[in-house]
Amino acid sequence: MKEVIVISGSIYGNLFRISTWGESHGKGIGVVVDGCPSGLQLNEEMIQAYLNRRRPGQNKYATERQEKDLVEILSGVFEGKTTGTPISMVVMNTNQRSVDYSDIANYYRPGHADYTFDEKYGFRDYRGGGRSSGRETTARVAAGAIAKSILSQLGIEVCAYTKSIGDITIDYKNCNKENILTSPVAMPDLTASLLATELLEKRMEESDSTGGVIECIVTGMPAGIGEPVFEKLDANLGKAILSIGAIKGIEFGSGFNAALSSGSKNNDNFQINEDGKVIKLSNHAGGILGGISDGSEIIFRAAVKPTSSIAKAQKTITKTGENIEVSIHGRHDPIIVPRAVVVVESMTAITLVDMLFMNMTAQMDHIKKIYKK
Template sequence: MAGSILGTIFTITTWGESHGKAIGVVVDGCPAGLTLAPSDIQPFLNRRKPGTSKYTTPRKEGDEVEILSGTFAGVTTGTPISMVVYNTDERSHDYGKIKDTYRPGHADYTYQEKYGIRDYRGGGRSSGRETIGRVAAGAIAWKLLNEFGITPLTYATSIGPIRISSERFDEAEINNNPLFMPDAKAAEEARAYLDECLAHSDSAGGVIECVVSGLPVGLGQPVFGKLDSELAKAVMSIGSVKGVEFGAGFQAASLNGHENNDPFTKTGKATNHAGGILGGISDGDSLVLRAAIKPTPSIAMPQKTVTLGGEETSITIQGRHDPVIVPRAVVVVEAMVGLTLIDALLMNCSSKLENLKKIYDCEE
């Protein structure tokens, strides 16, 4: 399938470049009967909007979403939902310099080689702005998932070398700091660390964790459509993600079997090293996923690189950039998880004949 389409039943097709006219998404396969308005979408977009703190790019974008199709009288009709956000503060003159020089850590070189042409303005399609479509679609996914009592909690567990402490974990703290860390002390330290990065024209990475509660048992289609398999694909498709893990994750590799196995009890699993997935199928426990985010590649210090012609040179990235991608990526990870879960939930309807008979009223 072409690269900008994701999903099987609940699908999204995203489009748009950083400095083009607009960014958008078409959601096809959304069940009919869901009340839906721009006010359901906007809060998700606002969580990734630039300019909300000094740790995000000062580019000013309203990022206001418009729904162009797929609803009638405020309710989804089962037809494709087209959503668009117009770009208003492109300022493409800021980016003129990168026309002829490849930025380290960016996709300039690979796009140029793959396609023979690239929209160099702001990274074009490889810009973080591409995620607007994902987030808008993710808002619909989560609205649907909420109908089944499924809810997410997403936050940063580390920024650079600063990690949250499990003892201090405080859900209420997440929206209290611009870094979305569930630990006030860690957030404070992380801010200090980022200030230092900014002072050195440098950037930082971090880790995002998404925990989903309320999942029914059964989501995931073995063997290649396993829930973790699809989630890994979806989350790894976010620009700066370099690793994805579930439950104990990479830690599990150094545990023994008796430590890592989660005993079953009458009330569920006693532990959750599995991260809520067994054999690629949700087990009714909380889904636990973590994504490693690399440091922002755009830094305002000189870096060695080459020109399109292959000459060695140096580049200093000017313009407006996030010193750390993590805070704005939190809602993107959440969106990708939601999109994957709703598709898995829809696919799972066909797992057993018994389900189908409920829908087609065969008992009667």
Template sequence: MSGSIFGKNLKISTWGESHGPALGVVIDGFPAGMELSESTIQEYLDRRKPGTSSVTTPRKEDDKVEILSGVFEGKTTGTPISLMIRNTSQKSGDYSQIASYYRPGHADFGFDSKYGFRDYRGGGRSSGRETIGRVAAGALCCTLLKKMGIELTAYTKSIGPVSIDPDKFDPSVIRENPVCMPDADAAQKAFDYIQKCREEQDSVGGVIECRIKGVPAGIGDPVFDKLDASMAKALMSIGAVKAVEVGDGVLVSTYKGSEDNDGFTSENGKIVTTTNHSGGIMGGISNGSEIVLRCHVKPTPSISKEQATVKQDGSPIDVVIGGRHDPVVVPRAVVVVECMAAVTLLDAMISNMSSRAEYITDFYKSKK
């Protein structure tokens, strides 16, 4: 199966299935010499693991990471880093009934059409559990970016009809509520709405926003490897994401040029933009402003409400999806968005180190 490798200089390759023995990731191209422990990675994995609140799947997994290679005496070695997370709470029997039909809203039919078979136990590679490898890799990238003064903050912007109030934005409460909103009042309303949908045997979607501060100007490329294009690919590769916006996103189609254009000025000898409609990226290259990304996440397709579909032979059937499922995937996907953005940004920054001849000559001159 192709398509499990992401990145140019920094490559990540995720592996494993939802109900297999384990899942994990191999990170190739990560620089040597960074201090790394399992606890650093675990902090990020704990943010996405199931069973942590009433708005997540009741599936209980510790999601404990094991470092198999690429780290020696607490530091990265520059060789491939292999990370593994064992599955400990599989209940494959919950999915045996769906082997004969295609679940509405799922990848079942497409997977079967492509490969001629499918792992019906929780979706196999199509399961949201695949993102555990992305988060493990992203934890390393976030750690290195932080050492460069770059901070990524992702959070839930909205769930269903409930949106945060920009005037009440408080990043300190993001991890203090089960829906990961930076607005305590909106978080309670969103929680109540999720519970209502759950009582109706339904699910709900939402929007995740990610803001990146401290990125220097000049990161990215002007054609196919535009920073925003790479970010869009990375974020759209997350299973439940159906749309990605950068900066003002779809709103720019309603603006005039005079309203959309970000001007430039000088502050304390540094060139900065006067506005940030572009979300920190112009012409595919960062301009030094805060990078703003937004992901629209669909409702969880597995719901207890009866739905019509067909069996593999095309005959109709009404189904109720069993198993353990999130009534909303948005809160657990917040850290996935953050980590995929970190992987993409670090890869672009490594590429940028060779964008000028002087960068290379100055580096090697300093070694003499």
């Protein structure tokens, strides 16, 4: 009899692997991180700092749901250091209001996964979307904190921020990295941040929502990381970022603008600098050539759609096939972008760590450094 393998799609990674679990209105959200080496300093305070960045209820541009998102490490850490065994973490849900969703049990919300979940499973958890809820990303951020800690010891930094909200875009000349954590919309340009909040106020008055673009820059990534065919670095980053709910597109370097350019302009010319190191005179490729890192900054942008849950009247259907008009009420973000910034950072870090670990067997010299006495 032929064996049938069922994959639920809640596991990501190869050597550094995460498995997330839990629902928006279940008892909690959790993650198991497998493949983290022993000896990494880790405690709940380190992870909490990242969870606080995506925590709901911090300002009026985020959902009013009040969750402290306190993380608890259940395994894999002893006396403040990782043991090399699976690290299990949980964040308990404490402020569910499932009654807010009871009226949507029999119809499909526009822009949500209600219809597709019913078609796939024949059944769905309608309380906030269950597994399709953005609350699932809590687990990713907890795992991402571990990945970022590993990267920091290798001199690699991942920094994401809001590049644009609606038609409001940052001016790089006005940007300061420290502003990302103080801006209510995670913009490094505070002038653009103010204009963006004014746009959000207008959308909220209209019972509507807004989308935007998140930009992510990776510095310190060595050249030679990634595989040339099916495990390309950019392909795996694309899968990681597109697995985040509400992300509808991704581009690296010049992205779609490369299609409007010419080879002579789009190619990144190589040079040897005065220190004898290989450098590029431009970075249209976004730090990745042939699926492999080239040693320059990895730069990509992700498009985030407007929040689907809006109070504005929309047309939809019931489960029994009746055409109706609905207005979605409850505690919903008027924009997803700011809270998704740390999620993009987390999934980027997780992917980079996984591919760095995979690369350790790419050359015999790498293996001899570990095992040859």
